[in-house]
Amino acid sequence: MDFQLPDYNVWQMLPEIVLFVWALAVIVFDLGTKRKTGSAVGYFAMLGLVVSGIALAIVGHGRGFGNMFFNDSLAVFFKVIFLGAAFMTIGSSFGITKEKIVNHRGEYFGLLLFSTVGMMFLASASELITLYIGLELTTIPLFVLAAFFKDDKKSVEAGIKYLVVGALSSAFLLYGLSFLYGLTGTTDILQMRFNLAAGQLSTGGDIGVILIVAIIALLAGVGFKLALPPFHQWVPDVYEGAPTPITAFLSVGSKAAGLVAFIKIFVLGLYAYYEPFMAPNDWGMLTGALAVGAMILGNVVAIRQKNIKRMLAYSSIAHAGYIMIGMLSMNELGLASVGFYMFGYLFTNMGAFALIAHFEDKTGSCEIKDYAGLSKSSPFAAMSLTIFLLSLTGIPPLVGFFGKYYVFAAAIKLAGSGPGYDWIYWIVGVALITSVIALYYYANVIRTMYFIKNDAPVKLVFSAPALSMVVIGLIGVFLVGLNPEPFIQFASGIPFTAGFILP
Amino acid sequence: MGILSSLIFIPLAGMVIVMLIPKENKWAIRWTATIFSGIPMIQSFWLTWDYFFNYSGSSAMAYVEGPFNWIPSLNIQYFLGVDGISVPMLFLTGLLSCLSIVASFGIDKRVKEYFAFFLLLETGMMGVFVSLDFFLFYVFWEIMLVPMYFLIGVWGGPRKEYAAIKFFLYTLFGSIFMLVAILVLYFTSEPHTLNMLTLIETSPALSHTLQMVCFIFLFIAFAIKVPVWPFHTWLPDAHTEAPTAVSVILAGVLLKMGTYAMLRISWPMFPDALRTLSFWIAVLGVIAIIYGALVSMAQKDLKKLVAYSSVSHMGYCMLALAAFSSAQAIAGCMFQMISHGLITGALFLLVGVLYDRAHTREIALFGGIGSKLPIYTGIMVFFSMAALGLPGMSGFVSEFMIFVGAFGALNKVLVGISVLGVVLGAAYMLRMVQNVFLGPFNEEKWGGLTDINLRELVTVVPLMVLTLLIGMYPKPLTSLMSATLENLITLMAR
Numbered sequence: 001m002d003f004q005l006p007d008y009n010v011w012q013m014l015p016e017i018v019l020f021v022w023a024l025a026v027i028v029f030d031l032g033t034k035r036k037t038g039s040a041v042g043y044f045a046m047l048g049l050v051v052s053g054i055a056l057a058i059v060g061h062g063r064g065f066g067n068m069f070f071n072d073s074l075a076v077f078f079k080v081i082f083l084g085a086a087f088m089t090i091g092s093s094f095g096i097t098k099e100k101i102v103n104h105r106g107e108y109f110g111l112l113l114f115s116t117v118g119m120m121f122l123a124s125a126s127e128l129i130t131l132y133i134g135l136e137l138t139t140i141p142l143f144v145l146a147a148f149f150k151d152d153k154k155s156v157e158a159g160i161k162y163l164v165v166g167a168l169s170s171a172f173l174l175y176g177l178s179f180l181y182g183l184t185g186t187t188d189i190l191q192m193r194f195n196l197a198a199g200q201l202s203t204g205g206d207i208g209v210i211l212i213v214a215i216i217a218l219l220a221g222v223g224f225k226l227a228l229p230p231f232h233q234w235v236p237d238v239y240e241g242a243p244t245p246i247t248a249f250l251s252v253g254s255k256a257a258g259l260v261a262f263i264k265i266f267v268l269g270l271y272a273y274y275e276p277f278m279a280p281n282d283w284g285m286l287t288g289a290l291a292v293g294a295m296i297l298g299n300v301v302a303i304r305q306k307n308i309k310r311m312l313a314y315s316s317i318a319h320a321g322y323i324m325i326g327m328l329s330m331n332e333l334g335l336a337s338v339g340f341y342m343f344g345y346l347f348t349n350m351g352a353f354a355l356i357a358h359f360e361d362k363t364g365s366c367e368i369k370d371y372a373g374l375s376k377s378s379p380f381a382a383m384s385l386t387i388f389l390l391s392l393t394g395i396p397p398l399v400g401f402f403g404k405y406y407v408f409a410a411a412i413k414l415a416g417s418g419p420g421y422d423w424i425y426w427i428v429g430v431a432l433i434t435s436v437i438a439l440y441y442y443a444n445v446i447r448t449m450y451f452i453k454n455d456a457p458v459k460l461v462f463s464a465p466a467l468s469m470v471v472i473g474l475i476g477v478f479l480v481g482l483n484p485e486p487f488i489q490f491a492s493g494i495p496f497t498a499g500f501i502l503p
Numbered sequence: 504m505g506i507l508s509s510l511i512f513i514p515l516a517g518m519v520i521v522m523l524i525p526k527e528n529k530w531a532i533r534w535t536a537t538i539f540s541g542i543p544m545i546q547s548f549w550l551t552w553d554y555f556f557n558y559s560g561s562s563a564m565a566y567v568e569g570p571f572n573w574i575p576s577l578n579i580q581y582f583l584g585v586d587g588i589s590v591p592m593l594f595l596t597g598l599l600s601c602l603s604i605v606a607s608f609g610i611d612k613r614v615k616e617y618f619a620f621f622l623l624l625e626t627g628m629m630g631v632f633v634s635l636d637f638f639l640f641y642v643f644w645e646i647m648l649v650p651m652y653f654l655i656g657v658w659g660g661p662r663k664e665y666a667a668i669k670f671f672l673y674t675l676f677g678s679i680f681m682l683v684a685i686l687v688l689y690f691t692s693e694p695h696t697l698n699m700l701t702l703i704e705t706s707p708a709l710s711h712t713l714q715m716v717c718f719i720f721l722f723i724a725f726a727i728k729v730p731v732w733p734f735h736t737w738l739p740d741a742h743t744e745a746p747t748a749v750s751v752i753l754a755g756v757l758l759k760m761g762t763y764a765m766l767r768i769s770w771p772m773f774p775d776a777l778r779t780l781s782f783w784i785a786v787l788g789v790i791a792i793i794y795g796a797l798v799s800m801a802q803k804d805l806k807k808l809v810a811y812s813s814v815s816h817m818g819y820c821m822l823a824l825a826a827f828s829s830a831q832a833i834a835g836c837m838f839q840m841i842s843h844g845l846i847t848g849a850l851f852l853l854v855g856v857l858y859d860r861a862h863t864r865e866i867a868l869f870g871g872i873g874s875k876l877p878i879y880t881g882i883m884v885f886f887s888m889a890a891l892g893l894p895g896m897s898g899f900v901s902e903f904m905i906f907v908g909a910f911g912a913l914n915k916v917l918v919g920i921s922v923l924g925v926v927l928g929a930a931y932m933l934r935m936v937q938n939v940f941l942g943p944f945n946e947e948k949w950g951g952l953t954d955i956n957l958r959e960l961v962t963v964v965p966l967m968v969l970t971l972l973i974g975m976y977p978k979p980l981t982s983l984m985s986a987t988l989e990n991l992i993t994l995m996a997r
Contacts, residue, residue, distance in 0.1 A: 379616075395648070395649060396645045396646065397646070408683075409686055409690075412686040412687060412690055416687065416690045432679035432680075432682065433676075439672060439675055440672065443652070443668055443671060450653060450656065450657055451656045451657060484574055485575060485576060488574065489576065
């Protein structure tokens with residue numbers, strides 16, 4: 001038999017390789033200067049992200065390692081999100097690296113870059129093992145980062161909790177993947193789809209018990225990463241305990257990574273929504289149920305939170321629910337809306353967390369009540385946080401609204417496409433009602449900042465990086481909100497990715 | 504930039520400029536805000552004038568801008584235009600915004616933010632009345648909520664926080680229904696479009712069920728804004744707690760947005776559903792008329808009385824809208840919207856004038872003020888008479904037109920009941936006048952009150968003049984709208 005070596009095309013991995021080497025260099029740089037680098041190491045790490053981004057632009061679309069590594073629209077789109085999230089995370093970390101983690105700056109930034117590399121690999125993986133390794137490389141540095149304040153009980157608790165839950169979810173994921181391998185005899189995601197379809201054709205469309213078990217295990221594994229109920233219990237504690245910039249990274253980067261894994265496994269691999277065999281109804285209802293659970297639980301529990309990080313933790317659960325609505329509507333708008341939503345969420349949430357991190361640096365507090373009177377002492381900070389929160393609520397013309405509009409548009413398009421899809425209207429209904437509930441707790445923060453008097457309000461003096469992160473967030477929120485067209489164009493490549501054929 | 508865009512963006516530019524002025528320069532901020540609301544006011548006057556002489560003969564949209572592509576992949580366009588029903592609303596918005604800003608000179612707390620929010624509010628209101636793209640309309644409809652939330656919440660009365668969030672939640676709750684309807688209409692239209700004019704052309708072809716669903720969803724969204732009983736409970740709280748000028752805008756412009764949106768969008772778009780539901784809409788209108796009037800009678804607080812009278816007065820609009828087949832009733836609805844804007848706006852201003860001096864609005868605490876504040880009393884009695892529908896003022900014209908039109912088109916018993924609202928209106932207004940202005944005067948308590956000052960007069964007198972003008976000679980306003988209304992009637996009769 002003639003065995004042909006695959007076309008390696010290592011060039012396609014340039015952004016990842018650059019970033020990986022850069023992460024090592026960051027650690028060495030910090031050690032080499034005997035940990036006296038100050039903020040320089042942070043700027044150095046940010047530069048690495050920029051260089052990696054440039055490399056990404058140069059490399060463009062393509063494939064490498066046979067069919068294992070794809071740089072398609074999906075990968076490129078999400079890599080931009082990962083790089084952006086890491087960039088803004090580092091930008092809002094200067095407060096804590098100045099005060100709290102004086103001796104481990106190199107490791108902190110290095111681990112963050114490693115995690116980003118993992119996410120980028122994940123986005124390109126077209127093979128189950130690569131995907132799994134990418135996911136592990138994403139989460140293992142995050143375990144450490146979550147527990148980075150080693151004198152702080154809450155941070156350590158967050159790290160342990162995240163580690164245990166993360167390990168468990170990885171085990172589930174791997175278990176599910178092993179079933180898939182057994183069923184299809186391949187780890188190549190694209191091949192898997194065809195083998196599965198062929199298998200189903202031969203059994204007359206019956207998906208079989210093993211596949212169902214696999215789906216449940218995979219759903220549990222990915223659900224943990226995405227923080228979808230009932231796999232969400234770790235979220236509030238980890239979000240509260242972890243250093244605030246890491247919380248931000250978890251809520252955007254890690255969530256986007258989970259999303260990519262979800263798309264890869266369920267949409268591309270399992271051909272989840274491929275019509276005559278597996279009607280959207282079964283699959284969509286499963287996703288829809290998760291979405292409904294996430295939206296209701298996230299939004300309702302968030303009302304009671306007194307700590308702003310916990311509140312945003314529940315709100316991020318809710319947002320995962322909204323994203324799932326885009327996921328279940330597998331028309332050309334569906335995946336594009338998921339990408340767009342995430343892109344908007346990047347600016348909105350990272351901007352909000354940049355402010356919260358800065359506030360925490362100055363006051364040491366994350367309690368909502370301590371924000372009282374902020375509008376008088378620091379009008380810019382209060383205004384910016386208000387804008388971010390309104391964007392999260394979904395008030396036009398901010399980007400959060402447009403993301404929601406796009407997601408709902410995808411769902412309603414599907415709902416109107418046939419008589420069997422009426423249930424999607426109910427899911428959209430739940431989404432809309434819960435987004436009104438969401439207004440209540442977001443407005444609660446705004447209310448505290450603007451309406452409640454405080455005799456000794458905190459005056460926030462912005463440092464240059466914190467201010468630039470807030471400004472980047474604001475620009476993103478307004479620019480993408482007012483002129484979404486180019487970003488929609490960018491995101492609309494996602495559904496056509498990797499041979500995903502539209503029904 | 505066309506005149507309609509400038510109506511939207513001049514207040515927005517004003518907001519930016521106000522935000523750049525240091526907050527110590529309070530007078531600079533006040534005058535900047537006045538200028539940037541004065542320009543749109545003059546523009547809206549000119550627009551009304553120009554429309555009347557050059558465009559009012561046809562029902563076509565005038566001063567059209569666009570449609571320009573905004574978000575082509577979802578067919579969202581920037582599309583503006585006005586016709587006979589939006590021009591009077593723009594006139595009202597321009598006038599009341601500027602007057603309210605002048606009336607807010609007394610605000611001394613966080614002046615900069617106040618005027619910035621006020622100008623943003625004006626942007627939203629202008630945008631709603633000129634948008635012809637459904638998405639654009641929705642954007643402006645929502646933008647307005649944010650400044651309103653802050654204006655009530657920061658500068659309001661004792662229960663301001665509750666009132667502010669209640670207003671925000673209620674209206675957002677309504678908006679989500681509109682959003683669903685927008686998306687459904689978008690995907691059922693072929694080719695997909697959000698252009699209101701096209702949707703009005705095509706949507707009667709939809710299935711009856713779909714029409715009903717969209718109609719009801721849009722109705723909920725708009726009815727919360729009007730507010731129609733039983734969606735009205737945000738109104739008394741918001742009106743009472745809001746600062747004077749904001750109450751004026753709430754009553755004068757925001758409530759009209761609901762009825763305007765019905766006339767502009769849902770009524771001509773779904774004539775089928777309208778025919779099916781018109782009786783129930785009329786019932787809601789009658790309930791609002793009677794209920795609002797009865798509750799007004801029981802109020803001890805002057806501002807609450809005016810607020811509930813709004814519920815009653817907007818009920819007339821709903822009654823007229825239910826009688827969609829009668830040109831007279833629809834014209835009456837437009838008249839009622841305008842005259843309610845003028846009269847209730849003025850009443851809120853006047854209540855504010857008294858509150859600024861007496862620091863209470865409790866009706867029972869006053870008495871015999873008439874001898875102490877003659878000019879103020881004169882104006883207040885004037886507007887009370889206008890509100891109860893005295894002939895010769897705009898309120899009478901509109902109510903008369905509505906009753907005549909509705910009597911022919913609707914269930915006669917229902918219209919008969921609604922006429923009772925006029926009697927009840929007279930009852931609560933006269934009771935108020937009697938208790939506040941007549942009777943024995945409490946010298947030691949109210950001896951220090953001063954009469955209305957020049958700035959306050961400037962804000963009220965234009966409204967007086969217009970109320971009288973429309974009441975005495977309604978012809979120009981009728982002919983301004985007639986072509987558009989005729990077209991609307993034919994659209995609704997499809």
